Amino acid sequence: MKGAPSHRRAHPTGPAVIRADRLEVGFRSKPVWKDASFEVGRGEFVAVIGPNGAGKTTLFRMLLGLHRPLAGTIRVLDAPPRRGNRRIGYVPQRHTIDNETHIACETLVRLGFSGTGWGPSFAIRAEREAAADALRSVGAEEFANKSLGSLSGGELQRVFLAEALVGNPDMLLLDEPLSNLDLRRSRDLVELIHGLVRSRNVTTLLVAHDINPLIECLDKVIYIANGRVATGAPEDVLTSASLTELYGVPVEVLHDSRGNIVIVGGENPHEREHA
Amino acid sequence: MTGFLPPFSWNLFTDLRYMWQFAFMRNAFLAGTAIAIVAGIIGYFVVLRRLAFATHALGHVGFSGAAGAVLFSVNPVYGLLLFTMSGAGGMALLGRKAATRDIEIGTVLAFMLAVGLLFLSLYKGYDTEAYSILFGEILAISDSGVVFIVEAALVVLAVMALIYRRLLFASLDEDVAEAKGLPMLGLGLTFMLLLAVAISIAVQVVGVLLIFALTVTPAAIGVRLTTRPLYAVVVSVLVALFAVWVGLFVQFYAHVGDQQFPASFFIVTIAFALYVAVRVGQALSGWLARRNAPPARPGPFARSD
Numbered sequence: 001m002k003g004a005p006s007h008r009r010a011h012p013t014g015p016a017v018i019r020a021d022r023l024e025v026g027f028r029s030k031p032v033w034k035d036a037s038f039e040v041g042r043g044e045f046v047a048v049i050g051p052n053g054a055g056k057t058t059l060f061r062m063l064l065g066l067h068r069p070l071a072g073t074i075r076v077l078d079a080p081p082r083r084g085n086r087r088i089g090y091v092p093q094r095h096t097i098d099n100e101t102h103i104a105c106e107t108l109v110r111l112g113f114s115g116t117g118w119g120p121s122f123a124i125r126a127e128r129e130a131a132a133d134a135l136r137s138v139g140a141e142e143f144a145n146k147s148l149g150s151l152s153g154g155e156l157q158r159v160f161l162a163e164a165l166v167g168n169p170d171m172l173l174l175d176e177p178l179s180n181l182d183l184r185r186s187r188d189l190v191e192l193i194h195g196l197v198r199s200r201n202v203t204t205l206l207v208a209h210d211i212n213p214l215i216e217c218l219d220k221v222i223y224i225a226n227g228r229v230a231t232g233a234p235e236d237v238l239t240s241a242s243l244t245e246l247y248g249v250p251v252e253v254l255h256d257s258r259g260n261i262v263i264v265g266g267e268n269p270h271e272r273e274h275a
Numbered sequence: 276m277t278g279f280l281p282p283f284s285w286n287l288f289t290d291l292r293y294m295w296q297f298a299f300m301r302n303a304f305l306a307g308t309a310i311a312i313v314a315g316i317i318g319y320f321v322v323l324r325r326l327a328f329a330t331h332a333l334g335h336v337g338f339s340g341a342a343g344a345v346l347f348s349v350n351p352v353y354g355l356l357l358f359t360m361s362g363a364g365g366m367a368l369l370g371r372k373a374a375t376r377d378i379e380i381g382t383v384l385a386f387m388l389a390v391g392l393l394f395l396s397l398y399k400g401y402d403t404e405a406y407s408i409l410f411g412e413i414l415a416i417s418d419s420g421v422v423f424i425v426e427a428a429l430v431v432l433a434v435m436a437l438i439y440r441r442l443l444f445a446s447l448d449e450d451v452a453e454a455k456g457l458p459m460l461g462l463g464l465t466f467m468l469l470l471a472v473a474i475s476i477a478v479q480v481v482g483v484l485l486i487f488a489l490t491v492t493p494a495a496i497g498v499r500l501t502t503r504p505l506y507a508v509v510v511s512v513l514v515a516l517f518a519v520w521v522g523l524f525v526q527f528y529a530h531v532g533d534q535q536f537p538a539s540f541f542i543v544t545i546a547f548a549l550y551v552a553v554r555v556g557q558a559l560s561g562w563l564a565r566r567n568a569p570p571a572r573p574g575p576f577a578r579s580d
Binding site: 064083088092095096097101102104108111112115116119120121145146147163164 | 443446457
């Protein structure tokens with residue numbers, strides 16, 4: 001397809017680590033989206049795209065075992081979703097941390113490693129090493145002793161990523177890590193995440209508002225809109241025909257000379273306009 | 276205490292030995308020590324979970340409990356515990372956000388204070404009882420009172436030692452902790468109940484109105500001085516201990532003419548002075564650092580990362 005990036009790695013899809021079959025998701029029997037069947041293979045980098053309130057975070061909460069599907073089945077890493085799955089690293093959209101949180105970054109990453117333990121910790125050396133490894137892998141070792149409240153948005157996202165990576169998970173769920181970052185820092189973070197996905201073969205789902213900073217690295221897009229879910233390679237999903245069918249109203253996907261796309265129509269068209 | 280003026284010498288050892296001859300001073304030090312340790316630790320999580328106002332309000336809820344207990348001739352501690360634990364449990368069950376809602380909490384606070392006022396007005400010994408609940412009466416703690424306080428403190432410490440890491444994780448990064456399988460409601464409820472116990476015993480030292488000074492101020496100092504939670508807790512405990520010990524000592528010896536002063540005044544004043552000193556010290560060192568730093572020359576495309 002014209003405009004589609006050509007330097008994406010030829011990715012042999014690994015065995016499926018997420019399998020959704022006729023899934024219906026929502027609250028109190030009011031479905032947010034339904035009839036979704038898709039698979040995500042091991043080591044795939046997947047963007048979850050869609051308007052506000054489409055149910056992107058709900059998908060994550062379901063994968064984390066915090067939310068039950070209304071109908072259909074879902075399997076994560078060869079098992080039904082369950083809370084406290086150590087093989088999944090999670091960066092939520094919402095954080096309790098703000099610029100008044102006077103706690104060292106290393107403390108947060110260590111809690112990601114052993115924060116669910118009872119009593120005092122006796123494996124301090126192992127904890128320290130794990131935290132240092134995780135911080136190094138996201139290039140945040142120099143903030144280890146800085147307080148969380150003193151970091152910029154981009155730095156903070158890297159520390160959250162380290163917190164999610166600290167137990168060497170097989171899957172990463174990143175909820176809107178790019179929101180509040182300017183375009184250049186978005187691209188830096190995407191580059192970092194992409195590197196981690198490829199070097200660790202960690203299956204990664206990333207919720208984003210804007211697909212453009214991601215489009216060159218993605219293996220798959222899960223597009224949630226209008227109560228429905230479309231899944232596939234970006235060049236198959238992000239087309240006028242596919243999105244028109246998803247939304248049920250005319251939608252047009254425009255490409256610029258550098259491969260950026262603009263989606264016009266659908267819900268909140270202005271929100272999605274992006275160069 | 277009025278009319279009795281202990282002799283002060285510049286030999287601290289003699290002073291301490293003289294002071295600790297008195298059972299009421301030994302009781303005050305024992306109870307004060309237990310309370311300072313508990314308040315210092317619990318206070319760290321009060322600051323981290325932004326529960327300062329909720330803590331203040333729980334003190335007032337405790338006021339009506341204590342006043343009700345006095346009215347019905349029950350030990351005020353039981354009234355304090357019953358009311359603070361009910362209030363704290365209610366806040367926990369309404370969710371973490373509920374405990375940070377200033378307006379709702381303030382409304383309940385005012386009502387509880389009014390109920391306490393009614394209880395006290397129905398009781399004949401109005402003045403002294405009200406005074407000791409509102410401002411604390413550490414010099415009047417009985418032997419059995421000390422035993423109760425130490426036991427309650429040990430329970431709080433044991434539970435805190437057990438849940439410390441989980442509570443820290445749940446307080447610092449709620450959504451991740453929940454996804455990792457921590458029971459958020461259970462942890463929140465446990466902490467609020469521990470907070471209620473801590474408040475109920477601390478009220479006996481500094482009273483309902485000054486509860487902030489022991490449960491929040493030392494922790495606020497700890498949080499400012501270090502980014503490591505464990506060190507911050509240690510600083511917080513040390514500050515609370517220092518305030519209580521020095522406050523009691525000064526109260527024992529200080530007088531103007533034959534006028535003596537309340538212990539809570541000294542305890543709260545010492546905590547306040549330390550807080551001010553830390554804030555001023557940090558402001559000064561920040562100012563000096565900026566003055567001595569090479570002038571920054573941010574270009575139009577300077578990285579802020």
